[in-house]
Structure formats: C-alpha cells, structure tokens
Amino acid sequence: MNQILDAILASDSTPQDFAALSIPESYRAVTVHKSETEMFAGLATKEKDPRKSLHVEEVPVPELGPGEALVAVMASSVNYNSVWTSIFEPMSTFGFLERYGRTSPLAKRHDLPYHIIGSDLSGVVLRTGPGVNAWKPGDEVVAHCLSVELERADGHDDTMLDPEQRIWGFETNFGGLAEIALVKSNQLMPKAKHLTWEEAAVPGLVNSTAYRQLVSRNGAGMKQGDNVLIWGASGGLGSYATQFALAGGANPICVVSSPQKAEICRAMGATAIIDRTAEGYRFWEDEHHQNPREWKRLGKDIRELTGGEDVDIVFEHPGRETFGASVYVTRKGGTIVTCASTSGFKHEYDNRYLWMSLKRIIGSHFANYRESWEANRLIAKGKIHPTLSKTYRLDETGQAAYDVHRNLHQGKVGVLALAPEEGMGVRDHELRATHIDAINRFRNV
Structure with a gap:
C-alpha cells in the first residue's frame, strides 16, 4: 500500500508505473458485521450509535471482473445511506448483498459476512478488468454510485430503470x-483538477442526486424564474440544490434550522x-394528526418572500415530517420531487390539494450516468462547488x-482514506484561486 501511495504522490508516475504496481492482498476498510x-x-432511531457498529x-482485495476497476481511494465521504x-x-x-449474490457467480463475491460501505470516492485507477477501454491505471477519478447490469431493455432509456440497478x-x-x-x-468520471482529494470526494452522490431531482427532465425540469422551496438548504443534498437553483436562474426559498x-445560504447567494x-412550525399535532394551520402559515411566509407567489417546485427529502406541508404549499400545477425521507418513509398528505390543483409528485432516486457526468462536469468547470465542512480520518468514520x-454537520463531511493529510491532489491552481472563497465557504462557518 505504501508503494501505491508513493506512486500517487510522485509527480512523474506514468500509467506504466501504476500498471506495474503489485496489488496488496488486503486493505483497510469501514465495515458493518452481519x-x-x-x-x-x-x-x-436517535439512540442508535454508528460509532458502535462501524x-x-x-x-x-476482491477479484476483479469484466468491466470493473480497482481504485486506490484517496478520500471518501459519509452520506445518509452510510448512516x-x-x-x-x-x-x-x-x-x-444476499440477493445480489444470487444473481451470478461473479456477484457472489458481494455476499459476505461483512459489508464495506461508502458511496463516494476520489482516487486513482490501479487495475481494469477485461472490456474496459475508457480508463487506464493512473487515471485520477471520482466515482458515482449507480451500479447497473443493463442486460434487460428496461434500463436503456434511463439506466436508473434497470431492474438490477443498485447503489454501490x-x-x-x-x-x-x-x-x-x-x-x-x-x-x-474525471476528478476535478482544481480540487483536493477530499473536496473532490464529497459531491458525487448528493450532487448527482440533486441534479436529477431538480434540473433533469427525469426530475422537476427546473427553469429560469421558478420558485423552488428547498428543505435543509444548507445540508448535504440541499446545499447542491441551492446552487443549482441559483446557477439556473431560479429563486430558491431556503428552509434551514438555525441562524x-x-x-451559509446567504453566502451561496440566496x-x-x-x-x-425560529418560526416554530409544528406540522404535526401529535404522532397521528397533522396541523393544516401550520401548512397555511408556511405558505403565507413563502409568499412574503416571493412577492405573493407560491412555489413551482418543492425539493423534498425530509419525508414524513414535512411532506403534507410540501404538497399544500406548491402552486397549482406545480411539482413536489422527493427522495430520501430522512424523517420517515411513510408520507401523509391531503390528496385534495394534489388532485384538485393538478400538482405532481415525482419520485427521484440518485441519477443515471449521463446526469452524474453532467453534474460532475459542472463541478470540474467551477460552476458548482463542493460543500465540504469537515474532514475525518478513516479511523474516525x-x-x-x-x-x-x-445533524451536527454542515454541508458534507469528508473522510481521508489513503491521503495522508488534507490539501493534496490539486492540479489546476489557477482555477482553484478563482473559486477559493466558494470552495471554502462551508469550512469558514
């Protein structure tokens, strides 16, 4: 592993140098146990402590199969699916893992008594399997988390519809x-050259998810001038949704939980x-009954911020706690686009406000390769910025x-894997200098 790290840190390593490296028999990883x-x-739920289970x-090191790559991970991040x-x-x-393992002899590798977790990375390609032509050892990359087989017709219009679609x-x-x-x-996908390893590692899952959910025609199809209500606007998903709204000429209405x-939202331009x-909304009177008066109060507060307009799009991910309010405050003909449900998966809403006002609910889950590539391209061009607030070592995952x-964090938290310290991996210092304040925005809070 030290030889791999030395090759990555050296400025003159070639693809041939990486191809000649020996792959170790084992490596350190964050796991849960069956x-x-x-x-x-x-x-x-709140009493369950990840520090005890991780x-x-x-x-x-797993066997390398056709169409696959082994990547030396310099940095990763924690998403809510890791929680x-x-x-x-x-x-x-x-x-x-058990169901995946039953699909083929090669997939059987995944069915183990331990699960190596994590759905983001930035790093360097070490090996590629048969049939891989677009990537070679030594390439600096990030990875999106869509794993598909594409052996059936369903996924060839939109790979998210592949029956064997999984989140890596x-x-x-x-x-x-x-x-x-x-x-x-x-x-x-290519790593953004102006970012450090840890900065490049954090956008992948949430940036792609927000892109599909808000921008893509598979999601809300946001357009210029749209009013977009964004729950948790400074968090992992919401911080990217806020940036996409601002970059796309929309008007984000950012819902947060503290001054x-x-x-942070003001610093992004909202x-x-x-x-x-501060407003003290109580959308639920008790465990079984919602409070429509509070929905109306939220709607009134939104209109005070928009010059009397209701929202065209609600960017939903809290789920049960907020969903009834989200459906209510959306304008006639508007769209509620939902993923995640961090406060609970069983949503309740008054259907009169949906069907009689011709509103739409769209389910959105991660993103296909094209959407992920476009979202990553915006990162690489410095149009959208990482929202890294803090970095941990692998032992601190x-x-x-x-x-x-x-919810003790802002934006996204990174995790150093092979990278010995923060601040490494920048290749384009000129582009970085242009955007340094935005890159550090969440660190400076």
Missing part, C-alpha cells in the same frame, strides 16, 4: 470508505430564507457518521 444486525434492537479492519447502513435501518443491508456501497459491497474500492468502469445555516426553528446522524 453478526451485529440486532445490536440496536429496541432502541429509538469497524475499520483489514479485508481481502442507515450503520444503524441497520430501515433494514439490514445484508439482505441486499449500500446495496453492493466493496464501497468507497476504504483504501481500495471495486467499481464498474461506467461509474468512473448559522441561514448564513436571499429568501426561512429559519424553521464512526464519529463522522454519528455527526451526520445527529
């Missing part, structure tokens, strides 16, 4: 919170901001996941 899936039984241990995996909610991910590092093994990762070659998070904690679980 034997521990019941360790939090009986506890409330392990950093040596694991064998779900770590607390075994809404179910253990070992069921995903969540529904597959050998994820990015590790020193080496196994990915399909059609997950790879500090409101200030002016219409609602601090939901449990704490990183705990902080995300308890």
